[in-house]
Amino acid sequence: MLRPRVIVCLDVKDGRVVKGTQFKNLRDVGDPVELAQRYEAEGADEIVYLDVSASSESRGTLLDVVRRTAETLFIPLTVGGGVRSADDIGPLLRAGADKISVNSAAVRDPELLSIGAERFGSQCVVASIDAARDNNIWRCFTHGGSKPTELDAVAWAEECVERGAGEILLTSIDQDGARTGYNLDLTAAVADRVSVPVIASGGAGEAVHLRDAFTCGHASAALVAGILHDGLTTVTELKSSLIDWGIRVRGSEMMEANKG
Amino acid sequence: MKLALFDYGAGNLHSLGKALEAAQATVTVTSDWDKALRLDGLVLPGVGAFGPAARALPDDIGPLRSRLEEGYPCLGICLGMQLLFDASDESDGHGIGLVPGRVRHLESAVVPHMGWNDVETAEDPIFDGIEQLVAYYANSYICEPVDSAAAIAWSTYEGRRFAAGVRATNTWGLQYHPEKSSLPGRQIITNFVRLAAEARQASPDSVESRA
Numbered sequence: 001m002l003r004p005r006v007i008v009c010l011d012v013k014d015g016r017v018v019k020g021t022q023f024k025n026l027r028d029v030g031d032p033v034e035l036a037q038r039y040e041a042e043g044a045d046e047i048v049y050l051d052v053s054a055s056s057e058s059r060g061t062l063l064d065v066v067r068r069t070a071e072t073l074f075i076p077l078t079v080g081g082g083v084r085s086a087d088d089i090g091p092l093l094r095a096g097a098d099k100i101s102v103n104s105a106a107v108r109d110p111e112l113l114s115i116g117a118e119r120f121g122s123q124c125v126v127a128s129i130d131a132a133r134d135n136n137i138w139r140c141f142t143h144g145g146s147k148p149t150e151l152d153a154v155a156w157a158e159e160c161v162e163r164g165a166g167e168i169l170l171t172s173i174d175q176d177g178a179r180t181g182y183n184l185d186l187t188a189a190v191a192d193r194v195s196v197p198v199i200a201s202g203g204a205g206e207a208v209h210l211r212d213a214f215t216c217g218h219a220s221a222a223l224v225a226g227i228l229h230d231g232l233t234t235v236t237e238l239k240s241s242l243i244d245w246g247i248r249v250r251g252s253e254m255m256e257a258n259k260g
Numbered sequence: 261m262k263l264a265l266f267d268y269g270a271g272n273l274h275s276l277g278k279a280l281e282a283a284q285a286t287v288t289v290t291s292d293w294d295k296a297l298r299l300d301g302l303v304l305p306g307v308g309a310f311g312p313a314a315r316a317l318p319d320d321i322g323p324l325r326s327r328l329e330e331g332y333p334c335l336g337i338c339l340g341m342q343l344l345f346d347a348s349d350e351s352d353g354h355g356i357g358l359v360p361g362r363v364r365h366l367e368s369a370v371v372p373h374m375g376w377n378d379v380e381t382a383e384d385p386i387f388d389g390i391e392q393l394v395a396y397y398a399n400s401y402i403c404e405p406v407d408s409a410a411a412i413a414w415s416t417y418e419g420r421r422f423a424a425g426v427r428a429t430n431t432w433g434l435q436y437h438p439e440k441s442s443l444p445g446r447q448i449i450t451n452f453v454r455l456a457a458e459a460r461q462a463s464p465d466s467v468e469s470r471a
Contacts (some may be wrong), residue, residue: 002417003376003394040442043398045376070275076396076440093307096274098398098440120270121309123372123398166372166398197374200419250366250394251374 004214004242005045005221005249006229006235007199010035011047012081015061018228026052029229033068039228040075042235043251046221047073048101048169051081053145056061059088063095070096080128080169086115093120100127101169104142107149107156110163117164122196125167127160129153131186132173138186145173157190157198168194169223171201179227187217199223206233207241214247261457264296265302266340268316269409271307276337279439283450294317297327301456306338306437310363313339314353317372321356328358331463333456334431335449336343341426341433342403350401359426361405368418372400377415379424379436384412385431386425386451390444395424395436403435435464 002130010017016156020026025198029035036047049069051062051197062082080101089100106127116125128147131153133251137149138153157168170190172183191198197220202215204224213219227233239249243256263285265277277287280303288299296302318324328334336344345355347361355363366373379393387393397415405411413425415435426433432452438445458471 001378001395004372005375067274071278072273074279074439074442074446076398076437090270093270093272094273094274096278098272100306118309121307122400123374124271124307166400167374192462195370197370221372238283253392 001248002220003045003104003248004219005199006210006238006249007046007048007221007223008039008044008235009048009050009201009225011052011225012062012065013052015065016068018052019226032065036073036077036247039235040073043239044235045250046076046078047200048078051079052082054086059060063091066092066095066097070136078126080126083112083150085109086112086119086245089116089120093124094226099126099167100123101128103128103130105134106160107140107142107151113160113165117166122164122166125165126169127157128169128171128217129157129160130171130173132188138189141173145176153186153213154189154193157194157214161196163193165196167197169197169199169201172203177202177226178203181205181209182213182217182219182222184212184217185211187219191218191220197221207238210238211242211245211247261301261359261455262299262459263287263301263453263456264299265289265303265305266296267279268305268308268313270312271305273307274304274414276303276305276439279446279449282446283453285453291316293324297324297332300320300460301333301335303344304334304336306340308339309350310339310342310348310355311351311353313426314342314348314351314355317354318357319345321354324354325358328356328431329429331429331459333452333459335452336433337439338399338435338437341435342401344426344428344431344433345403345405348401355395358405358428358431359385359405359410360407361403363403366400366402366417366420368420370418372398373417376441377417377436380414381425382412383429385402385455386412386448388446388451393444394441395438395445396440399435403433430455
């Protein structure tokens with residue numbers, strides 16, 4: 001059976017992993033290559049780098065980080081944030097990214113998704129959607145959640161898939177950073193309508209939130225960031241709890257044997 | 261061990277190259293078939309679409325197929341496995357035809373089949389040292405060998421059991437990505453490099469030495 005995935009997200013700026021609130025007060029928390037390796041060793045199923053560098057000069061730095069990461073990381077790596085046009089996709093994949101995720105650039109130019117899927121295959125095109133509740137719709141936002149659009153997240157997700165996206169990375173802006181759990185209504189609303197895997201993002205505070213994302217949110221994967229970087233828990237601990245609740249994540253057999 | 265990593269011109273070859281190098285192989289990335297068949301083995305990576313990759317195959321597929329039939333070591337990953345077959349639903353063009361059969365679209369509710377899935381394995385030295393395999397997949401197509409005995413591994417997705425691996429002489433095709441499957445995946449790559457070395461020792465008939 002296909003195992004629900006636990007994906008670790010690292011914000012990368014100018015070649016370093018940073019942490020902050022709403023892209024402000026960023027502080028350095030380490031080397032992405034080392035941290036990615038550590039999370040693989042803990043049992044992470046995938047790594048996502050979100051490039052939060054503002055400048056275009058940082059693109060070379062990002063490619064270098066991806067290249068160095070791919071030399072030692074043997075789980076899938078998705079890179080987002082650095083893709084502004086179709087021409088940015090090839091170099092990132094060549095450097096060692098398995099998938100690229102696009103958000104604002106896809107809203108500005110939806111053709112980007114089609115071109116990426118045609119050239120490199122749907123499996124490496126992730127549509128990243130940031131959404132927040134606004135009256136009766138899930139409104140999409142771009143530019144790190146700062147700019148509202150006219151798009152409804154469910155309809156936009158369907159269009160992304162039609163255009164060739166192979167996966168949806170769905171972030172609830174309201175929940176992001178709150179650690180009170182994923183937005184299950186939003187996650188289920190999108191997951192029930194699209195035919196590709198949906199990654200729940202925004203709001204992970206403890207293992208039970210991941211369980212709910214899989215069971216009630218119908219997510220194929222759950223993205224975790226802050227609680228790991230702050231040392232509040234580990235991937236191993238999260239997975240151990242999921243296994244106790246009967247969720248067969250990767251590593252279950254080994255952990256069950258260890259528990260005796 | 262000198263291995264050719266064939267470049268169809270799209271996607272991520274870097275991590276596969278590094279995984280092979282970590283298993284002590286020397287890797288040459290090439291789009292030149294003459295060169296690819298004159299080393300100690302060939303790796304067909306798993307990125308891109310069937311059509312463009314099939315167009316990157318030699319016009320006359322005969323010599324390549326014969327070379328593999330004679331036992332030239334080869335590892336085909338994902339799309340690389342699919343290229344070992346005759347043809348694909350994904351696009352026009354002919355595969356290598358080493359394994360008779362067709363590549364079919366995966367008819368499931370959620371496609372691509374993306375993530376870590378269980379792999380049932382048959383007795384085969386490519387799986388040496390692996391007790392239980394859970395491997396990373398990212399595929400929308402699956403291979404249907406005419407002769408089910410060609411399969412050496414299976415996975416099940418949404419109730420459908422399909423060939424996760426095939427073997428013909430010293431060619432192995434794997435539908436999942438060993439280079440993305442953490443430790444057990446790296447074990448498989450190490451096993452391939454060892455098996456390729458053994459095959460070359462048993463039959464050191466390189467095209468170069470014959471020419």
